[in-house]
Amino acid sequence: MKFVDEYRDGDVAQLLARLIRQEAKPDRNYRLMEFCGGHTHAIFRFGIVDLMPDNVRFIHGPGCPVCVLPAGRIEAAIKLVEENDVILCTYADLMRVPAGKRDSLQKAKARGGDIRMVYSATDALAIAQANREKQVVFFAIGFETTTPPTAAVLKIANAMQLTNFSVFCNHVETPPAMMHILSAGEAKIDGILGPSHVSTIIGSQAYADCCDKYRVPLVIAGFEPLDVIQSVLMLVRQINAGEASVENQYTRAVSKGGNKKAQSLMAEVFEQRPLFEWRGLGVLPESAVQIRSEFADFDAEKRFGMQAIATADIKGCICPAVLRGMNNPDECKLFGTACTPEDPKGACMVSSEGACAAYYSYGRYRAAESKA
């Protein structure tokens, strides 16, 4: 498989892992946070965790767009559908995330709500064009990777003067969340595997302040196994040298300044949101975007007067702590028993990028063996 096999070469993986074992100092710990859920899945799926010495540990971060969305935003979307005659377009993972009182978008759909699964913002726009007699709302979530497509669709809708389309904007930003986790200091992080897809948009330079301010090295890593293992080696070397800079392992896709066209598109349509609530991290200042006043006609929160709804997660679910790097999923009492991918109790078990889903899919037998 061209362009994939070269990043999955077992011999090279063993060589890199040997170098990590040689260079990791036995008298210290290397606690590495993989910010992005895609890395969590790669680490488990390809058995990377088993190649590491005991003192190199992975800590899972909040980089899963579905997981970091608080239940209250989902409840607000359910309320929107049930109180207004709208078609709500959303991604498949989001449908199954528990909202308050064990509700979900999937259950609201079963009750008769017109909630449709889409693969992209463009799909939602097409639904609006095909259903001019109905209001169509796109439930937009995600980090900087998915923000430009939403911006593009809003520009098209504006140009078309499509009056039956709007966006419920929940796009969040990576560097502020990273800063918050480092400033909180709860998870004791020695190095960060930086997200790859996000970095193609914002560029490697976007993390410079995090590294400088908190003296933590960061290596932007691709998602293939050799990308991840090589990035760990780069982090171990920086930590050993007492350095704290941004390095870019994923040079085949990420540049220093990122994608300028995408950045200007985002800046044209979105502005910084003063405050936004994250699941697990709480209300963070300037950590998300909102739709600019020039595009206010397409802002579902304004069009429908949507209000934030305060709601609690299901009792026993420790998703917030998992997202802050404080706990591993298998430390949750519900993991693999009351909470499974078929019957998830928290967002981290639902999402294809969630840490609990990664542990369940690839790590639970490993965990059972190590406990035996």
Ligand code: SF4
């Ligand atoms: S295992 Fe389930 S209940 Fe526990 S933290 Fe993960 S998602 Fe929440």
